[in-house]
Amino acid sequence: MIDHPVKYHLEKKEKHTGARLGKIETPHGTFETPMFMPVGTLASVKTMAPEELEEMGAGIILSNTYHLWLRPGEDIVDEAGGLHEFMNWDRGILTDSGGFQVFSLSDMRDIKEEGVHFRSHLDGSKLFLSPEKAIQIQNKLGSDIMMSFDECPPFDESYDYVKKSVERTSRWAERGLNAHEKLNKQGLFGIVQGAGFEDLRKQSAKDLVSMDFSGYSIGGLSVGEPKKEMYRVLDFTTPLLPENKPRYLMGVGTPDALIEGVIRGVDMFDCVLPTRIARNGTTMTSKGRVVIKNAEYARDYRPLDEKCNCYTCRNYSRAYIRHLIKSDETFGLRLTSYHNLFFLLDLMKKVRQAIREDNLLEFKESFFEEYGYNKP
Ligand SMILES: O=c1[nH]cnc2cc3nc(NCc4cccs4)[nH]c3cc12
Numbered sequence: 001m002i003d004h005p006v007k008y009h010l011e012k013k014e015k016h017t018g019a020r021l022g023k024i025e026t027p028h029g030t031f032e033t034p035m036f037m038p039v040g041t042l043a044s045v046k047t048m049a050p051e052e053l054e055e056m057g058a059g060i061i062l063s064n065t066y067h068l069w070l071r072p073g074e075d076i077v078d079e080a081g082g083l084h085e086f087m088n089w090d091r092g093i094l095t096d097s098g099g100f101q102v103f104s105l106s107d108m109r110d111i112k113e114e115g116v117h118f119r120s121h122l123d124g125s126k127l128f129l130s131p132e133k134a135i136q137i138q139n140k141l142g143s144d145i146m147m148s149f150d151e152c153p154p155f156d157e158s159y160d161y162v163k164k165s166v167e168r169t170s171r172w173a174e175r176g177l178n179a180h181e182k183l184n185k186q187g188l189f190g191i192v193q194g195a196g197f198e199d200l201r202k203q204s205a206k207d208l209v210s211m212d213f214s215g216y217s218i219g220g221l222s223v224g225e226p227k228k229e230m231y232r233v234l235d236f237t238t239p240l241l242p243e244n245k246p247r248y249l250m251g252v253g254t255p256d257a258l259i260e261g262v263i264r265g266v267d268m269f270d271c272v273l274p275t276r277i278a279r280n281g282t283t284m285t286s287k288g289r290v291v292i293k294n295a296e297y298a299r300d301y302r303p304l305d306e307k308c309n310c311y312t313c314r315n316y317s318r319a320y321i322r323h324l325i326k327s328d329e330t331f332g333l334r335l336t337s338y339h340n341l342f343f344l345l346d347l348m349k350k351v352r353q354a355i356r357e358d359n360l361l362e363f364k365e366s367f368f369e370e371y372g373y374n375k376p
């Protein structure tokens, strides 16, 4: 049993669901869960300054091992004093291990027992990533929470392929843990795989729980499968994970998926959605999405969301934001990105309050109704 630098403290279970209120303690602070983590793939949450992320209540943000390994290289980040110094962020940082990015970004060469051979999506150069290398890079980046190197198979892959992939991902997890224990400055999470197969998810969870990770990610989801399938997998996967460790659902997500994930016992979420859709002027509001480029907003002098207390909504109108986005004024991207991130962080604050009051299901119903999720 190693002394985990990242610890989870379960504060309260919600009375009617699997939701939990907790705190995750890291070398860069302790943060409330359930939480949404903004994504800063290339060591920047696009268009946001760290002070703005702090003021909107972000606790842990994400960066990507694969991207930073390719550019600028983990040695430059290491020489700069690590990611926190490099990007001037003194709260939590979580890094993905690179496996998923290899499968989703570069044209695959081949997956071997020792690791994955592939070509860089930047210049086509030949690269090799292994469990040990992924751990070594993350240690040089200096993130607080690191991910094991895993394979995320397509959700509709065959049972036989997924079974073999899960067994290899478990062997990779063991290798990563062994490589990490010599360095052990940060928390390391295991990533549960198994696509939509209950017995393979059970096998994956059993293997990883026996290795005593600091926390557990649920991988292999939010890869294009129907939401109902994701919820079905969560229904039988989260109960397999220890109550006293954090559970992180990777790549999720939309307001409804965040709430449904919390109800099923998930504590941590990340998604590029808020900043990605902001860049084409799509914003999330309590009354559903507002696509600000639409002509209907040209003379609309109200804020994006009259119920939102963020910098954007306190100071600017829809008409102004629409004008900026239509004119390709980069300030417009900052205003929509700020609001979207604030919206999801504020949603999680409301979800935490609903857990405290044991009325998460009522909160879900009223949020879904107002957002328009119940509309046919
Ligand atoms: O199994 C996984 N292992 C390690 N990282 C992941 C990241 C993930 N991100 C998403 N969905 C969000 C997406 C981002 C870009 C394409 S899909 N699903 C994901 C699954 C995994």
Ligand SMILES: [Zn+2]
Residues within 6 Å of the ligand: 304, 305, 308, 309, 310, 311, 312, 313, 314, 339, 342
């Ligand atoms: Zn706002």
